[in-house]
Amino acid sequence: MRRKSMMFKGLIILLVGIFVLGGCQGKGKDASQSQEDALKKKEKLVMAIGSEPDGGFDPIVGWGRYGNPLFQSTLVDTDSNMEIVKDLATDYQISEDGLIWNFTLREDAYFTDGEKLTAEDVVFTFDKAKDSGSIVDLTNMKKISEVNENTVEFILHKPDSSFIYTIAATGIVPKHSYGPNYGENPVGSGPFKLVQWDKGQQIIMEANENYYGKVPEMKKVTVLFMEEDAALAVAQAGQLDVAMTSANLAQQEIDGMHLEVVKTIDNRGLTLPCLPDEGKTTKDGHRIGNNVTSDIAIRRALSYGIDREALIKDALNGYGRPAYTECDGMPWSNEKAIVEYDVVKAKDILEAAGWIDVDKDGIREKNGQRAEINLLYAAGDSTRQVLANAVALQAEELGIKITIEGTSWDVIDQRMYSEAVVMGWGAQSPIETYLLYHSENTGKDYYNPEYFSNEKVDEHIDKAMSSLDHDEALEHWKKVQWDGETGVSTQGESPWVWLVNVDHLYYVKEGLDMGTQKIHPHGHAWPLLANLKDWTWK
Amino acid sequence: MNKGIFKRIIQNFIRLVTLLVAVCVIAYFLIQISPIDPIQAYVGAGVAVSPEQRENIENFWGGNGSPLKQFLTWSRAVLQGDFGVSLIYRRPVLDIIIEKFNHSILLMGLSWVLSGIIGYTLGLLMGINRGKPGERVMKTICLSLSSTPTFWVGLILLLIFSIGLGWFPVGLSVPIGMLTKEITFFQRVYHALLPALALSFTSFSPVALHTRDKVFTAMESDYVLFARARGEKSKEIIKNHVVHNTLIPAITLQFASFSELFGGSVLVEQVFSYPGLGRAAVEAGLRSDVPLLLGVTLFSALFVFLGNSIANILYQWVDPKIGEMDYE
Numbered sequence: 001m002r003r004k005s006m007m008f009k010g011l012i013i014l015l016v017g018i019f020v021l022g023g024c025q026g027k028g029k030d031a032s033q034s035q036e037d038a039l040k041k042k043e044k045l046v047m048a049i050g051s052e053p054d055g056g057f058d059p060i061v062g063w064g065r066y067g068n069p070l071f072q073s074t075l076v077d078t079d080s081n082m083e084i085v086k087d088l089a090t091d092y093q094i095s096e097d098g099l100i101w102n103f104t105l106r107e108d109a110y111f112t113d114g115e116k117l118t119a120e121d122v123v124f125t126f127d128k129a130k131d132s133g134s135i136v137d138l139t140n141m142k143k144i145s146e147v148n149e150n151t152v153e154f155i156l157h158k159p160d161s162s163f164i165y166t167i168a169a170t171g172i173v174p175k176h177s178y179g180p181n182y183g184e185n186p187v188g189s190g191p192f193k194l195v196q197w198d199k200g201q202q203i204i205m206e207a208n209e210n211y212y213g214k215v216p217e218m219k220k221v222t223v224l225f226m227e228e229d230a231a232l233a234v235a236q237a238g239q240l241d242v243a244m245t246s247a248n249l250a251q252q253e254i255d256g257m258h259l260e261v262v263k264t265i266d267n268r269g270l271t272l273p274c275l276p277d278e279g280k281t282t283k284d285g286h287r288i289g290n291n292v293t294s295d296i297a298i299r300r301a302l303s304y305g306i307d308r309e310a311l312i313k314d315a316l317n318g319y320g321r322p323a324y325t326e327c328d329g330m331p332w333s334n335e336k337a338i339v340e341y342d343v344v345k346a347k348d349i350l351e352a353a354g355w356i357d358v359d360k361d362g363i364r365e366k367n368g369q370r371a372e373i374n375l376l377y378a379a380g381d382s383t384r385q386v387l388a389n390a391v392a393l394q395a396e397e398l399g400i401k402i403t404i405e406g407t408s409w410d411v412i413d414q415r416m417y418s419e420a421v422v423m424g425w426g427a428q429s430p431i432e433t434y435l436l437y438h439s440e441n442t443g444k445d446y447y448n449p450e451y452f453s454n455e456k457v458d459e460h461i462d463k464a465m466s467s468l469d470h471d472e473a474l475e476h477w478k479k480v481q482w483d484g485e486t487g488v489s490t491q492g493e494s495p496w497v498w499l500v501n502v503d504h505l506y507y508v509k510e511g512l513d514m515g516t517q518k519i520h521p522h523g524h525a526w527p528l529l530a531n532l533k534d535w536t537w538k
Numbered sequence: 539m540n541k542g543i544f545k546r547i548i549q550n551f552i553r554l555v556t557l558l559v560a561v562c563v564i565a566y567f568l569i570q571i572s573p574i575d576p577i578q579a580y581v582g583a584g585v586a587v588s589p590e591q592r593e594n595i596e597n598f599w600g601g602n603g604s605p606l607k608q609f610l611t612w613s614r615a616v617l618q619g620d621f622g623v624s625l626i627y628r629r630p631v632l633d634i635i636i637e638k639f640n641h642s643i644l645l646m647g648l649s650w651v652l653s654g655i656i657g658y659t660l661g662l663l664m665g666i667n668r669g670k671p672g673e674r675v676m677k678t679i680c681l682s683l684s685s686t687p688t689f690w691v692g693l694i695l696l697l698i699f700s701i702g703l704g705w706f707p708v709g710l711s712v713p714i715g716m717l718t719k720e721i722t723f724f725q726r727v728y729h730a731l732l733p734a735l736a737l738s739f740t741s742f743s744p745v746a747l748h749t750r751d752k753v754f755t756a757m758e759s760d761y762v763l764f765a766r767a768r769g770e771k772s773k774e775i776i777k778n779h780v781v782h783n784t785l786i787p788a789i790t791l792q793f794a795s796f797s798e799l800f801g802g803s804v805l806v807e808q809v810f811s812y813p814g815l816g817r818a819a820v821e822a823g824l825r826s827d828v829p830l831l832l833g834v835t836l837f838s839a840l841f842v843f844l845g846n847s848i849a850n851i852l853y854q855w856v857d858p859k860i861g862e863m864d865y866e
Contacts (some may be wrong), residue, residue: 001714047713196717199637200813201710204717222715226811234708237701410572 042537043219045512047242048231050525052203056183056324057194059171063183066428066523070205072171072188074124075103076164080516080531082331082428084164084470087213088189090171098159098466103167105150108212109189111174117189119146121160124175126154137166137431159466161473168416191216191533199372201225216533223529232507241509244525250383250505251270262504262528264520265330265426267323268387269498270375272299272420274452282443287418292373295366296493297353298400303490303497304339305346305398311500315386319505323498325481325489329519332430332464332477337489346398357399364399371400376415377422379406384422387499416449426462426501426522430477431510434461437480437488437495452495455484504528511538546854554840561839562616562832566609569828610833621836622829626821630747631833634818639837641711642814645737645806646728646799653738654792657745661788664746665753666776677750684743688802690807691734699732706732709811733810737802744798745791752784777780790852796845 020350055061059069068077069452075089075507086092089103109117123146130138140163143155156163186194191211196204202224207216224234228245235243235254243257250259277289308322327333342445350356353363355371364371375392385406392402402420412421423446425432435441438461439453457480481489488495504520506528515534520527615622621631660676667673683691700708707713711729712721756762756779765775804816815834822830 043714198710198712198718198813200641200809200817201712204715224710224714224811226709227808230709230809230811233696233701237704239708239714294795462837481575 007355011440014347018286020149022318024039043217045218045221045241045535046224047222048224048234048240049242049244049506049528050225050228052197052200052225053526056197056500058183059173060125060178061183063186064171065169066521067518067527068532069188070172070192070529071186071194072173073109073117073190074168074171075105076168078165078168078428078518080518082518084168094468096468098161098468099156101154101156102147103152103154105149105152106212107150110210110212111177111189112193112208112210113177113187115173115174115176117172118149119152120149121172121175122146122152124178125170125172128173128178131169158432159468160472161465161467162429162434165431169429190291192221211533215531217536218532221538235507240507241512242514242528243507244528245507246524247503247505247507250317250319254507257507257509260506260508260514261319262517262520263321263329264501264504265327265428265523266424266502266504266520266522266524267326267328267426267498268384268422268424268500268502269323269326269496270302270391270420271416271423271450271496272302272494273418273450273509274299274493274495275450282417284414286314286414288443290373290418290420291369292371292400293420293450295353295355297349297355298371299497300490301346301349301355301398302391302395302400303494304342304349306394306497306499307341308499309341309391310394311387314390315383316500316502317485319503321503323501325498326425326432326436326496327430328498328501330428330430332433332474334478334481334487334489335479336478336491337487339490343397350398350400355399357511362396362399363401370401371399372403373420375402375404375420375422376412377404377406378409378412383502384424388422389523391499394487416446417443417451421449423496423509424522428518428521430464430473433477433480434465437461441472448495450495452488452493454486454488456483457488512536513538546851550850554843554847558839559838559842561836562613563609565832565835566612569831570609576616612829616836621833624822624830624833625827626825626830631829634830635815635833635837638813638815638818641812642803642807642816644711644726645734645812645814646803648727648730648734649737649803650792650795650799653742653795654733654789655743657736657742657792658749658785658788659751660742661746662753662776662781662784664750664785665757665780668750668754668757675852677747677848680743680746683740684747686740687805688736688740689741689805689809692733692806695732695736696809711812711814731811733806733812736809737799737806740802741798744795748791749784749788752787753780756780756783786852790849793845793849793852797842799845800841 001505024348053063055063055068057063057071059072064072064074067510068074072141073088075087077094079085088105088109090106092101092103094101103122105117105119105122111117112165123144126138126141130141140157140160141154142157145153145155149152154167171188171190173182177187184197189208189212191208191213192205193208194203200221205221207219209215224231224240226234228249231240231243232245232249232252232254234240235257236252238256242259245259254414272292272293273288273290275289275343276294277287277291280288282288287417312318312320312322321328322338324337324339325333350364350371354366356363356366359365375388377388379385385404388404388406392404395402406476415421425436435447437448437452437454437457439455439458441448442451442453443449460476460479460483463472464480467473467476479487480489481487486492504524504527508514513536514528517528518530567697599696612622619632622634623629624631624634627634656763660680664673664676664680696708699706711726712718713729715724760778762775762779765779770778804819806812807814807816808820815837818830819834819838821827822834
């Protein structure tokens with residue numbers, strides 16, 4: 001027994017030791033003294049923002065699509081008003097037919113390994129990205145070639161003014177050192193360089209002192225990857241400068257931090273099948289069409305008769321904006337798409353179209369067809385669930401019965417051509433408008449499952465894509481929503497009923513200035529860092 | 539006796555192979571009949587990708603064969619040690635499993651040792667003091683702990699020790715913002731300690747309760763009675779007879795608890811943002827990363843089987859009469 005008690009004592013000493021020594025590592029903030037002391041508080045930043053990018057920090061497999069690749073530079077960039085500004089490119093020209101794009105590169109851009117960035121690297125990047133089978137969409141790029149050391153030339157299959165946004169989202173990688181492990185050890189010419197990546201936990205980056213632009217004031221930035229509730233715990237322990245959060249967690253008060261509400265086009269809406277059910281199926285055998293939602297009156301009445309403000313209050317705890325288009329507030333969105341909440345008008349539209357409640361059971365009928373539809377949503381998404389619920393309640397007042405059903409995306413894949421679905425988009429590029437409404441995309445993917453097509457709308461989209469003048473293109477994009485006669489907005493055919501844009505929420509340490517944020521896209525987290533190079537401590 | 543053990547090892551090996559084959563087939567075809575679309579999982583909702591681009595992605599992942607053909611291709615690769623490339627990480631599955639397991643092994647090992655020591659000690663104390671009020675309280679605690687969800691224990695520990703007192707880190711397996719070369723082994727242990735504690739809290743009770751009964755049986759046995767008659771003191775009796783007869787079964791049970799350890803680590807890793815195999819499994823499942831999910835499934839089957847085999851062999855060695863005793 002004596003020996004045993006010695007063992008216990010030993011164990012207790014060991015545990016106490018771990019406590020004490022662990023405590024010596026500094027309460028909570030375990031910082032490596034040597035290096036940390038050299039940096040002033042004003043030059044460091046610790047954040048917890050969601051999850052790490054799949055496939056690492058390689059622009060060729062999609063890194064930097066949202067916001068900014070940080071470690072790499074892009075030919076052009078967008079400013080806080082989503083206007084195009086030059087970055088690696090000092091200038092660019094587009095040919096008369098809109099098919100040939102020439103970019104001239106700056107002479108003072110170097111990769112962090114000391115090599116100069118030339119046209120060769122740009123050509124390599126876009127060629128590689130086109131063949132990579134990843135989410136970088138370059139299907140419209142026919143060819144890219146090097147004219148000379150500082151000039152590259154893109155040749156497109158068809159004119160596409162939105163291609164500039166694709167270019168703005170593609171970081172340039174070095175041809176001489178690109179390899180399969182590039183995503184883990186990115187080398188670029190951006191404002192930051194990656195120092196360390198502890199997979200599943202954090203990245204540590206440092207300012208690139210040789211950056212050709214203004215060198216960032218934040219010399220060392222640590223980004224942690226954890227769930228929102230865990231991030232909240234770390235923030236409460238006082239160890240974070242920025243913590244991503246969501247509407248249902250944002251009620252907490254954290255000492256020394258305030259809640260930053262960022263406006264977005266991270267939208268949610270309903271897709272409503274536009275074709276009647278005539279027994280047609282997709283090539284995979286899924287039913288197409290719906291005899292209730294194919295009536296334009298139903299779609300428009302829903303859009304007028306839904307109180308978006310109430311949705312924001314109930315489903316988003318007030319953190320959101322009403323949505324009327326897929327791009328509210330972007331330069332290519334149309335203010336005419338905005339409609340007032342008007343139940344009387346909604347009912348008038350239904351009556352005029354012959355939807356009348358004859359048997360007085362609260363649900364309208366037309367030619368024997370009851371106004372009943374199913375609304376599907378992804379079951380794991382609480383926001384979509386609450387939205388679907390609220391919409392169903394409000395539709396009841398209009399005399400339309402909506403049965404909501406939470407299910408998996410895999411099931412939605414099969415039923416979205418014939419049923420209403422809660423969907424969400426929001427890209428910082430008008431290419432999305434083409435994908436959502438052009439007849440070329442009917443029944444392809446999630447973009448246009450409602451089989452919406454309208455010749456006038458196609459025409460506006462084609463003109464917008466082929467327009468060489470940026471402002472003229474914007475005008476055409478706006479006409480897609482409403483051109484005075486038709487369009488995709490509520491006044492027009494309303495294939496979508498857009499509901500809300502979800503605000504992105506962050507707890508931010510007092511005194512941190514995050515500059516002017518762009519309107520954030522779909523996908524929460526990385527877009528916040530798009531302008532990280534401009535962040536300062538007051 | 540040695541021959542017996544050798545025979546058991548051979549038998550176990552054959553059993554392992556058949557088990558792994560069965561796990562492969564079942565797991566693969568479960569995924570096949572589920573409506574998972576790995577391509578969709580890869581693209582993710584809300585990224586502007588044109589349909590042509592999507593087709594490119596499909597071709598890239600070779601999603602165009604019959605299920606059987608895909609399975610045969612996959613299993614042939616697995617036999618050659620190639621588990622394919624993870625959809626999420628775009629890196630070989632085996633690399634990811636090794637990387638994540640390196641984190642998990644520290645957590646699980648620590649927790650396993652802790653729960654073994656706590657469990658056995660408590661069981662011994664309860665067995666000796668059977669029927670006393672203290673023992674009844676302990677038994678109640680054990681029973682209620684064994685039905686407490688691991689993640690809840692984790693959250694409570696996190697609230698008290700990390701957020702409230704600030705004694706422990708709030709998550710992760712390494713200090714925030716610290717370069718790898720400056721991190722000591724000690725800091726790693728320090729980061730794994732709280733999650734390990736949470737994990738062992740819910741897994742020591744089976745050992746404790748089992749030991750309690752064994753100790754009690756030993757205390758009531760003829761040889762202890764005989765020892766008492768010979769005038770041995772209680773301490774000596776416990777040391778010479780009781781511990782001697784109950785320690786090995788407890789260790790055996792510990793080895794047989796690998797599956798609970800693995801299952802529990804999934805939850806604990808979520809709570810503590812600990813980047814181990816458990817979290818990888820959850821991610822793979824939620825995001826339809828088929829190659830990774832299958833890899834983790836196989837690996838966990840192997841891991842649990844290993845624990846059970848050790849338990850079996852130990853048992854056989856302690857008590858040849860038991861022979862066929864299975865925990866699987």
